[in-house]
Amino acid sequence: MISITLLQIAKFQWQFLVPYWLIACCVPLWHFRHQVTTTLQNWRAPDWLKFFLLAYGMVLFEETFSAFFNHLSEGFNFLIFIQRIGQFWAFNILAFTGLILATWLLYSRVQFTQWEMFYLIGFIGLFSERIIYLLPNELIGFLTFAPTIFIFYGFILSPALMSMKPPQRRMLHPVLKYTLMLLAWTLLSQPPGWLLASLRIAFPVLFPSCNFIPCG
Numbered sequence: 001m002i003s004i005t006l007l008q009i010a011k012f013q014w015q016f017l018v019p020y021w022l023i024a025c026c027v028p029l030w031h032f033r034h035q036v037t038t039t040l041q042n043w044r045a046p047d048w049l050k051f052f053l054l055a056y057g058m059v060l061f062e063e064t065f066s067a068f069f070n071h072l073s074e075g076f077n078f079l080i081f082i083q084r085i086g087q088f089w090a091f092n093i094l095a096f097t098g099l100i101l102a103t104w105l106l107y108s109r110v111q112f113t114q115w116e117m118f119y120l121i122g123f124i125g126l127f128s129e130r131i132i133y134l135l136p137n138e139l140i141g142f143l144t145f146a147p148t149i150f151i152f153y154g155f156i157l158s159p160a161l162m163s164m165k166p167p168q169r170r171m172l173h174p175v176l177k178y179t180l181m182l183l184a185w186t187l188l189s190q191p192p193g194w195l196l197a198s199l200r201i202a203f204p205v206l207f208p209s210c211n212f213i214p215c216g
Contacts, residue, residue, distance in 0.1 A: 026155040033162070040163035047164045048104070054160040055100045056093065062156060063088040070212045087208045094196040096156075098189025099124060103157055105188075106181050111169045114161050118154040120181050125153025 029036060043050055067084040074080065099121065107117055126132040129149050134142040172180070200207045200215065207213075 029158065037162045040159065041165045043163065047166065050163040051104055051160045054163055055157055058156050058159060059092050059096050060089055063092045087206060091207045091213060094192045097192040099185055101188045102181060102184035105184055107161060107164065108166050109169055110177050111171045112177065117161055118158065120178060121157055122150035122154040124185055125149050
């Protein structure tokens, strides 16, 4: 996760670049979205396999650069950088699992548009990164970080969603299906969240230090 680190701007500066570079990388994805969608949907693999490979692949891709920008605050040492990549991968594979599972579960069974999922995932990102809790007292901080985190989260799972061509799915009232998405994310995030917290205590060397991603 990223913006909880970005909020500690007095200590770190490089972390500001993390969501912006991903948004910049996704500009071509947006521009060529129709061609990308066609290519991914023509990929001869089961939808579930494409979805999970692309979802976790984007997480690992993003966290490689997150590790890089975080490590720049320490100076730069190649061997330590490789260690940071492994730590950020380990943390975020678990941290994103609930969101990835909830998105797969709902999108494959309930009628959502890709735009609906983009907005829902972006909204969930504001909770995951604790940006929403800046309101109402820290409005400037919220307005500074919320747009980039919202877009950042929406883009992370976009390739996975673009790869799917699900059959006709169940139609539900928007209020009900949005509520189900938030509920599924909340429930499915608990087991990997507990596992992450326990492993971070038992094996702290495997995960980013509390200087990079606050503990607790």
